[in-house]
Amino acid sequence: MSNKRVTIGRTFSQTPITNEESGDYAPTFVLSTGKKAHFRLERIAAKDIEEKTFVLMETNGRDQAGLTPDSLRDIIRTIKLQQFFPAIGVRQGDKIEVLDGSRRRAAALYCKTGLDILVTETAITAQEARRLADDIQTAREHNLREVGLRLLALKNGGLSQKDIAEAQGMSQAKVTRALQAASVPADLIALFPNHSELTHPDYKALLLASEKLLEIGQSTEALVETISMDVDQVCAREGLAEDEIKNGILRLIRNGSQTLIDSPAKEKVVSSNLWTFADKDRFARKKTRGRMFSYEFNRQSKELQDELDRVINATLDKYLNK
Structure with missing residues (x-):
C-alpha cells in the first residue's frame, strides 16, 4: 500500500512559453479565466521608473511603506550588478502597473539603476491581475531551517557562532535558533x-x-x-x-x-566469535547485552571444557576473592 502523501498548498502550472522564433524572451501566461496574456521584456531607465511604473496595494499585496533600505538590503546588494528575475507588469495607459516585483522596483529606485520588467498589453481585469499576481509571487524569504543549513556549513568550516553572526549581520540569538532548526533530523521535517x-x-x-x-x-x-x-x-x-x-x-x-x-x-544482544570453525555446528562466542555478558561453546572437547573451567575459576579467584 502506498504511503505517498497528498500535496498540500497551491501549485502553479501555467508554464511561460518562450518565443523561440525571434529569440526574445516573450512568455505567455494563462490567466485564471483561461485568457492568454502575452508579455515582452522591457528595460525601464532609472530616471523613468518612478514616473512610468506604479504599484497598487490591492493587486500587489505588499506594503510599499515597509520597503525601507534595510528591508531591501538583500536586493540592493545585487541589483546594482544584475537583476536575476524581471518584474511582471501590465500596461495601464502610458504607465505600467507592477503586479510582481515591487521590492525590485523599490531597490532600483534607491540604487538609481534600471529595471527589467515583462509587460503585457493585454487588457486584464482587476480580478485577473490579483490572481496572476498571487500565482507569480512565488519567492519567499528563506525559512529558519534553510538559513540554519547555510550557517551550519559555515560552522562546519570552522567558524564560531560569534564569527558567523558578525559575518552574516545576524544576532547570535538568531544564529543559535537557525542552527537548532538545522539540527532537527530530516526525517521529522519531511x-x-x-x-x-x-x-x-x-x-x-x-x-x-x-x-x-x-x-x-x-x-x-x-x-x-x-x-x-x-x-x-x-x-x-x-x-x-x-x-x-x-x-x-x-x-x-x-x-x-x-x-x-x-x-x-530492549537493548540488542551483540554476538562476537571467539574462534572460527570450519564446521558450522561448532562455535565459541561471547554475547553481550548492556552490562550482561556470557560465553557459549558447542561441540568442544572435554579437555577444552575442563581447561576453560580451570582458567575461569582461577580468574574469578584472582579478582573477586579479595
Whole structure:
C-alpha cells in the first residue's frame, strides 16, 4: 500500500512559453479565466521608473511603506550588478502597473539603476491581475531551517557562532535558533507538507523529542514508522488550514515520541566469535547485552571444557576473592 502523501498548498502550472522564433524572451501566461496574456521584456531607465511604473496595494499585496533600505538590503546588494528575475507588469495607459516585483522596483529606485520588467498589453481585469499576481509571487524569504543549513556549513568550516553572526549581520540569538532548526533530523521535517509553517518553538520541540529518543537508544526512524499512517490521514483531511495540519502533526510526534520513551526498546544482544570453525555446528562466542555478558561453546572437547573451567575459576579467584 502506498504511503505517498497528498500535496498540500497551491501549485502553479501555467508554464511561460518562450518565443523561440525571434529569440526574445516573450512568455505567455494563462490567466485564471483561461485568457492568454502575452508579455515582452522591457528595460525601464532609472530616471523613468518612478514616473512610468506604479504599484497598487490591492493587486500587489505588499506594503510599499515597509520597503525601507534595510528591508531591501538583500536586493540592493545585487541589483546594482544584475537583476536575476524581471518584474511582471501590465500596461495601464502610458504607465505600467507592477503586479510582481515591487521590492525590485523599490531597490532600483534607491540604487538609481534600471529595471527589467515583462509587460503585457493585454487588457486584464482587476480580478485577473490579483490572481496572476498571487500565482507569480512565488519567492519567499528563506525559512529558519534553510538559513540554519547555510550557517551550519559555515560552522562546519570552522567558524564560531560569534564569527558567523558578525559575518552574516545576524544576532547570535538568531544564529543559535537557525542552527537548532538545522539540527532537527530530516526525517521529522519531511513529515510536514509545508516547512515554512514551522516556527522556532516548533523546531525546538522537534529537536527536544529527537534528543530524548536518542538518549534511550531509540531512533527517529522508529517514530516516523509508528506515526506515518496517522500523518497521512491528517494531511489528507479536507478543510484543514496549513497551520492546523502542522499542529496536528506536531501532536502526533509529541505523543508518539512519549510512547516510545515510556516503553523503550530492549537493548540488542551483540554476538562476537571467539574462534572460527570450519564446521558450522561448532562455535565459541561471547554475547553481550548492556552490562550482561556470557560465553557459549558447542561441540568442544572435554579437555577444552575442563581447561576453560580451570582458567575461569582461577580468574574469578584472582579478582573477586579479595
